[in-house]
Amino acid sequence: MLELYQFELSQFCEKVRLILDYKGLDYRKIEVTPGVGQLKLFKLSGQRQVPVLKDGETIIADSTEIAFYLDRKYPEKPIIPTDPVARGQCLLIEEWADESIGIKGRTALIGALNKNPNFRTSILPQEVPDFLKTFIEVVPGDLLTVLGTGIGLGAEAVKSAQISLKQDLEALSLILQHRSYLVTEEPTLADLTVAGLSMILKFPTGDYLNIPNQLKGKEIPELTDNTNYDAFFLWRDRFYTDYRKSQRKTNLGKNNPTQIKID
Secondary structure: OOOEEEOOOHHHHHHHHHHHHHHHOOOOOOOOOOOHHHHHHHHHHHHOOEEEEEEEEEEEOOOHHHHHHHHHHHHOOOOOOOOOOHHHHHHHHHHHHHHHHHHHHHHHHHHHHHHHHHHHHHHOOOOOOOOHHHHHOOHHHHHHHHHHHOOOHHHHHHHHHHHHHHHHHHHHHHHHOOOOOOOOOOOHHHHHHHHHHHHHEEOOOOOOOOOOOHHHOOHHHHHHHHHHHHHHHHHHHHHHHHOOOOOOOOOOOOOOOOOOOOO
């Protein structure tokens, strides 16, 4: 069986999970513990970042490389068009989404985490010690913003990411008002990437992720409180209904996020 080394709340892991579900492939999720788990992952794959897919003796890192591999190895329900123009459009949107929704979305999420201590601790894996979760929760948001400035995640970076994402969401909403999918009449890697990476902008409400019920449907208010983006999130939710499988029972053990309440 395919094995996906992952963080449950990683949007790039969600991109891969959505591809696996769309193709109807069985897989086992292996939650990587930050720190020691990443060292083990490095020994396996040569890098510390998730996602990493293991298919027998084959190890593939990076969500895009995993997508290419899966389409070659399991060609049923292809996700990369063969028509040159459609293929080019698909790959262009996939690369854009990785850099925009993926990277800028993560920056915007960090801004939301700085403002909400409960939200902040809710995304930590359960393996993180309670004393560390408590420490992270009580750290003032303003201090985190100041510290983030030194690594490119300060208030200005968050604001810039939000502005860019608003433009992206408006563009996607305009495209998807009258189209079922972004490139062709069937889902492609472009759709799967955009839908999966948008997870952190607004968590799906269904039973798709191993997260507390209080987190389902929670969103970054600065990005999702505009009705101009409704067409995109309606499309994303329909996409999940059609192609994302409900959460599977795995042998991950105690990998449930901390139960919290977000006001």
